[in-house]
Amino acid sequence: MSIRERLSGNEAIATAMRQINPDVFAMFPITPSTEIPQYFAQYVADGKVDTEFICVESEHSSLSACLGAEAAGCRAVTATSSAGLSFMNEVLYVAASSRLPVVLAVSCRALTGPININHDYSDSMAERDSGFIQLYAENNQEVYDNYLMAHRIAEHPDVRLPLMVCEDGFITSHAIENIELEEDAAVKAFVGEYRPENYLLKKENPLAVGPYGVSGYYMEARVAQAHAMMNAKKVILDVAADFEKTFGRSYGFFESYRMEDAELAMVIMGSSAGTAKAAVDELRAEGVKAGLVKIRVFRPFPGEELAQVLSGCKAVAVMDKSEGFSANGGPLYAETAGACFNLEQRPKMVDIVFGLGGRDFTVEAARSVYGRLEQIARTGETGPLYTHMGQREA
Amino acid sequence: MAYNLKEEMNKKDRFNPGHRLCAGCGAGIVCRAMMRAVDPEDRAVICNATGCLEVSSFQYPFTAWDDSYIHTAFENASATASGVEAAYNVMKRKGRIPEGEKVKVLVIGGDGGTYDIGFQSLSGAFERGHDLTYFCYDNNAYMNTGTQRSSATPRFANATTTPAGTESVGKKQNQKDLTQIMVAHGSPYVAQTTMFGNMKDFHEKAHRAIYTQGPTFVNVLTPCPRGWQYPAEDLLAICKAAIDTCIWPLYEVVDGEYRLTYEPKKKLPVEEFMSKQRRFKHCFKPGNEWTIAAAQEYVDKKWEDLLMKCK
């Protein structure tokens, strides 16, 4: 039986962690993820978990400690945001290439500068090529559910990759919403225990981790890692299917919202999708064939599946909530456009960078995007492919 | 138990040959001795910072270590070890490691990974009080990248980023006294040692460090024939000169109490150490005599300070 509650995204993650009772949690505070280890520290203090909770001296060390613990045979977790994730950068790559399935909660926040504590995906998008699996969420419920699925995906023998559970800083991390929690015992049964075949503390044989690899092996190791990420696609769907069977909520690589006959579509991520859905509903009521795709799984990127869904559209706006400074559009646009390139019939596609550093995204703004798409569909002219939205202009 | 070289040498090596350290590298001697200091019935997990030792002792698929080993990056060996120690504690608590089994967490890094880039994670781990032993093989510079200066490089040494020249007499600063900094962390056991005699000094310190509860630190002066520019076979003569000149005094600090473990019969002038290595060659040029005098003055002062602490 599900339990109806009201929780913030951070507390939802902390609750999932409590239910899973990981072996090791290495923490370092940074806004807006700080509450996650704070809630967890109280669980430790109250004896609700028997996790080894270490307060380390930096994010570089929090992830490093997780790697040590994970290699030693334990389930290890941490949480961070923004500059903290950037500081982990080097270790993220080590986690992925050493195939250590650490689960990292990220309350996504802008990167400096100017220094800003509000939401966008500058931090997580900058780490999109680190080798982590990345799951994104629209709201607290999805954050919680993603977290319940995270360990099973990451630790699967065909995958063995670290995983980021991303939520939108403040918007999701701090806003209190209704949520359905699952019973502790049901969560434990669903997630299961972590028992790797080889680990540093194993008695029967030693384990050596993290070698120097000459060019005779490096390419092979990287190809194996690339295949693990490809394997993750099936595992993500399998775990989602079992999740639906167990808890009744359904998840895929992305959510297609009113896409059946959509001509104008938006590709978007996170909480902004909720706002855009309201615009889609209004437009549908007015007879406009609008729809949207909300990306849940950014790594591995579901390119083929996404292209299939977009193939019937006339015009698509990709909404990037991070600025990649490529002078050619943001990361979500690059992925989406690349995925659609080989379609027989492909939609016109533009990129819109929006919402940086917590800049508001309104239903009206979303409607204006569909207005632009309607014009593109009608004229066949895209205008500039890469634009920003929501900033003041001279 | 009294130290017995024969018994120590009868032990199976837990740091195996076939590693790719340079011929005559002191780090190979250090690793063998470090592993002999782990009781044969106990296991160990070695956490290694990036450096010469890492690329030489675990080049895929060849590990020199009999025990479990992990390398993640350059600056985070202590943090990685903190995670291993946390894992050990929780697995013991949850019964996944049986009561009687003992696993020691050893961390090893060069002076780059210890004095410099790894200092933050080292300090953090010691402040938190993890049960681990950190061995620094201090070879006085960034050797893996080709002898660039570190904060452990002694004053006047010619490193590739502090070369001697018409306007330079080598490195400008004295060596950072990391051992004292580790004492200041409140560690229950901190020691300095090197390779000499029958390795009794090294062994006893390493063993005591490994079997003292809490974060313990052993700083080992480790000559590097290529970086220090001397014939590889002279390693022991150089170590002996380092301790007899008091450039590298041997002492231990147990719960804050200092104890000198070696006092030279006759304290030798610093030239005895410096003249054996071409990295100090420029100091012996006419006009540069002052460098030797300055080096002597610094060593004398440090030695007097240490003797005061050991009283």
Place this chain on the structure above:
Amino acid sequence: MKKAAEINEQIPWQEVTVGCEIYEPGTSRLTKTGEWRSRTPEWIREKCKQCLLCAPFCPDASIPVEDGKRGEFDYDHCKGCGICIKACPFNAITWREDA
């Protein structure tokens, strides 16, 4: 669990161990670093007093000791650094006169 001896630069990517892990002790012994040697130390048994002062100072663990006595050098691994020659108080180790 794949053995290090089965891993070489000809195997396909599917056979490289996950994360390049190794599951055995001391596989470095498979590397014959003796090939690096330019000079060779020679043990003169008659002069040796078995004091073992050479053994701990070999960086390459190439002076095997059994039952408290050293044996012949492990020339598969000895890199010829010569530290043992200087460590011996009895001149029982010298450089071999190579051609």
